[in-house]
Amino acid sequence: MKGKTPAFRAVILAGGSGERFWPLSTPERPKQFLRVFGGESLIRQALARLDGLVAPADAFVVTTKNLVAATRKELPEVPKGNIVGEPMRRDTGAAVALGVGMASGAGDPVVGFFSSDQMVAKPKEFRKVVKRAVAIARRRNAIVTIGIKPGYPATCFGYISPKTRAFVEKPDAEKARKYVRAGYLWNAGMFIARASVFRGAFAAHAPELECLAKSGGDAGPLAPAALARLYAALPKISFDYAVMEKAKNVEVVPGDFGWDDVGSFAAFDKYFPHDRRGNVREGPCNVVEAEGNICVARSARISLLGVKNLVVVTTPDSVLVADKSRVAEMKKLFSR
Amino acid sequence: MKGKTPAFRAVILAGGSGERFWPLSTPERPKQFLRVFGGESLIRQALARLDGLVAPADAFVVTTKNLVAATRKELPEVPKGNIVGEPMRRDTGAAVALGVGMASGAGDPVVGFFSSDQMVAKPKEFRKVVKRAVAIARRRNAIVTIGIKPGYPATCFGYISPKTRAFVEKPDAEKARKYVRAGYLWNAGMFIARASVFRGAFAAHAPELECLAKSGGDAGPLAPAALARLYAALPKISFDYAVMEKAKNVEVVPGDFGWDDVGSFAAFDKYFPHDRRGNVREGPCNVVEAEGNICVARSARISLLGVKNLVVVTTPDSVLVADKSRVAEMKKLFSR
Numbered sequence: 001m002k003g004k005t006p007a008f009r010a011v012i013l014a015g016g017s018g019e020r021f022w023p024l025s026t027p028e029r030p031k032q033f034l035r036v037f038g039g040e041s042l043i044r045q046a047l048a049r050l051d052g053l054v055a056p057a058d059a060f061v062v063t064t065k066n067l068v069a070a071t072r073k074e075l076p077e078v079p080k081g082n083i084v085g086e087p088m089r090r091d092t093g094a095a096v097a098l099g100v101g102m103a104s105g106a107g108d109p110v111v112g113f114f115s116s117d118q119m120v121a122k123p124k125e126f127r128k129v130v131k132r133a134v135a136i137a138r139r140r141n142a143i144v145t146i147g148i149k150p151g152y153p154a155t156c157f158g159y160i161s162p163k164t165r166a167f168v169e170k171p172d173a174e175k176a177r178k179y180v181r182a183g184y185l186w187n188a189g190m191f192i193a194r195a196s197v198f199r200g201a202f203a204a205h206a207p208e209l210e211c212l213a214k215s216g217g218d219a220g221p222l223a224p225a226a227l228a229r230l231y232a233a234l235p236k237i238s239f240d241y242a243v244m245e246k247a248k249n250v251e252v253v254p255g256d257f258g259w260d261d262v263g264s265f266a267a268f269d270k271y272f273p274h275d276r277r278g279n280v281r282e283g284p285c286n287v288v289e290a291e292g293n294i295c296v297a298r299s300a301r302i303s304l305l306g307v308k309n310l311v312v313v314t315t316p317d318s319v320l321v322a323d324k325s326r327v328a329e330m331k332k333l334f335s336r
Numbered sequence: 337m338k339g340k341t342p343a344f345r346a347v348i349l350a351g352g353s354g355e356r357f358w359p360l361s362t363p364e365r366p367k368q369f370l371r372v373f374g375g376e377s378l379i380r381q382a383l384a385r386l387d388g389l390v391a392p393a394d395a396f397v398v399t400t401k402n403l404v405a406a407t408r409k410e411l412p413e414v415p416k417g418n419i420v421g422e423p424m425r426r427d428t429g430a431a432v433a434l435g436v437g438m439a440s441g442a443g444d445p446v447v448g449f450f451s452s453d454q455m456v457a458k459p460k461e462f463r464k465v466v467k468r469a470v471a472i473a474r475r476r477n478a479i480v481t482i483g484i485k486p487g488y489p490a491t492c493f494g495y496i497s498p499k500t501r502a503f504v505e506k507p508d509a510e511k512a513r514k515y516v517r518a519g520y521l522w523n524a525g526m527f528i529a530r531a532s533v534f535r536g537a538f539a540a541h542a543p544e545l546e547c548l549a550k551s552g553g554d555a556g557p558l559a560p561a562a563l564a565r566l567y568a569a570l571p572k573i574s575f576d577y578a579v580m581e582k583a584k585n586v587e588v589v590p591g592d593f594g595w596d597d598v599g600s601f602a603a604f605d606k607y608f609p610h611d612r613r614g615n616v617r618e619g620p621c622n623v624v625e626a627e628g629n630i631c632v633a634r635s636a637r638i639s640l641l642g643v644k645n646l647v648v649v650t651t652p653d654s655v656l657v658a659d660k661s662r663v664a665e666m667k668k669l670f671s672r
Contacts, residue, residue, distance in 0.1 A: 321640050321643055
């Protein structure tokens with residue numbers, strides 16, 4: 001370590017199979033390319049949100065092999081070499097390890113991991129909190145995570161106990177209420193630490209991922225063939241499970257900046273205005289005596305008559321009609 | 337009246353606004369052009385059903401002005417002059433009167449009225465019953481109607497009392513059950529009588545329509561401008577209400593030949609095979625944990641997830657998603 005303040009680099013994790021927002025998203029254009037919120041794609045928003053904290057040259061993206069070209073096109077200001085595709089999906093454990101390897105370098109930079117498909121309503125507040133987390137990561141031998149102040153007892157997120165710093169899995173409804181009462185925070189998948197601290201954590205808790213975390217930097221990037229060979233042997237394991245649930249050197253910085261995961265079409269209910277019957281519409285939708293529907297017309301005009309709580313989406317190739325309460329089960333449409 | 341057996345001529349009533357099967361049907365291609373049942377359009381089936389009873393030269397069609405060309409194309413064997421378009425919609429009272437005028441001629445033929453958009457499961461039995469009705473109409477100064485043996489206590493059809501020969505309007509559910517128990521028959525809108533008998537009935541009960549019923553035949557058809565002027569002054573009134581509810585010289589011939597009105601998408605449930613969850617499908621439909629839906633994919637592929645009792649129809653221009661119990665209210669989609 002030198003006396004100079006180490007750089008802050010950001011890695012945007014941008015995998016995604018395009019299933020949960022199908023047919024708006026597809027395997028070739030997964031969720032992070034969605035333009036429904038505020039005009040810009042979610043991945044552009046993820047980068048723009050770090051404006052002032054991270055220069056484009058210090059931004060990295062870990063995505064899947066088939067999405068590298070689309071990602072480079074979407075983020076032309078990021079150096080091409082900073083956008084790398086995983087040869088296959090191995091969950092966030094491998095993605096974080098690869099990102100640590102890519103973002104490593106002289107001066108042991110602080111590396112922060114962020115998702116490509118999240119919403120932040122208050123980006124200024126977000127930047128403040130990230131700054132705080134980066135400052136802690138600079139000073140201490142710790143992985144700093146940003147814990148989100150829960151807006152409601154969600155069952156679709158993991159939680160973090162701010163006292164014990166324990167990471168806990170997605171709870172059922174009852175446990176979720178208990179967690180919220182006890183002051184637990186949502187695990188938003190944001191991790192910030194010096195590259196060396198991440199490497200140490202992999203060495204200690206997930207040695208099978210250590211090699212990836214040590215690639216890049218001075219060692220230079222792995223050749224595609226080597227990367228493919230390495231990935232084929234890796235376990236599918238999340239970073240939470242591989243490292244965060246075991247590490248003792250965890251710091252939690254609470255954040256409250258209108259964060260959301262944009263996990264499914266149900267999120268449209270939160271971000272779009274409703275008509276007086278609770279319908280959310282985009283494009284030509286003729287809605288008659290219908291309530292609580294999400295109606296997205298990207299090609300043919302949609303007419304709804306007397307239906308309730310549906311998600312109806314049209315694209316030139318596909319029409320989705322799903323019960324709103326079932327959108328978490330979108331995968332079932334692709335299981336044949 | 338001469339000693340020679342008078343001819344039998346058939347008039348197919350083919351109006352229709354295309355609303356009830358929208359978007360499969362449209363104002364330019366209303367229900368009678370639908371090809372979903374058995375491959376042929378409903379209007380072709382209506383004509384074919386009379387095969388052996390009516391020569392194409394003795395078949396007539398009353399349709400709306402804008403549908404004349406499409407109808408002539410659909411029924412090329414019918415003489416062009418036998419297919420006439422009403423200048424505006426004036427309900428079945430005017431349509432029957434115009435049909436009587438068109439089909440009148442030497443020898444006072446028997447004229448039968450049939451709808452263009454009905455289903456008959458047993459056409460052979462249908463022809464037998466029509467023959468019986470025609471024979472009665474030849475002999476007697478009566479309007480013969482074919483009353484359908486009810487399959488269930490329908491509330492969407494009018495009924496005929498076989499004893500009093502009284503025509504009664506569409507009943508509520510309770511009355512419908514009473515009618516069925518009492519042996520009432522469905523009013524299928526089939527009327528058969530000598531042209532002179534129809535003319536006499538108009539003269540007696542609906543003199544405002546008499547002029548139309550006397551056009552055609554020896555008098556020659558009305559010029560389009562004269563027809564338009566005449567129609568503009570006509571009341572919108574059904575033939576049932578204008579004539580049948582008042583006439584005393586009514587004969588009822590019961591029929592049981594698998595008749596149905598094909599009134600709405602709900603009819604698909606009767607005529608198409610179901611999958612094991614009660615869904616009816618045409619075209620590429622991916623149906624996951626969905627029940628009782630009618631799914632017609634004419635352009636984009638439809639995916640249903642977890643939805644129940646919907647009608648989902650796609651065409652290149654439009655997507656309809658309606659609750660199955662609401663399809664009778666399709667008009668509401670066009671009321672703006």
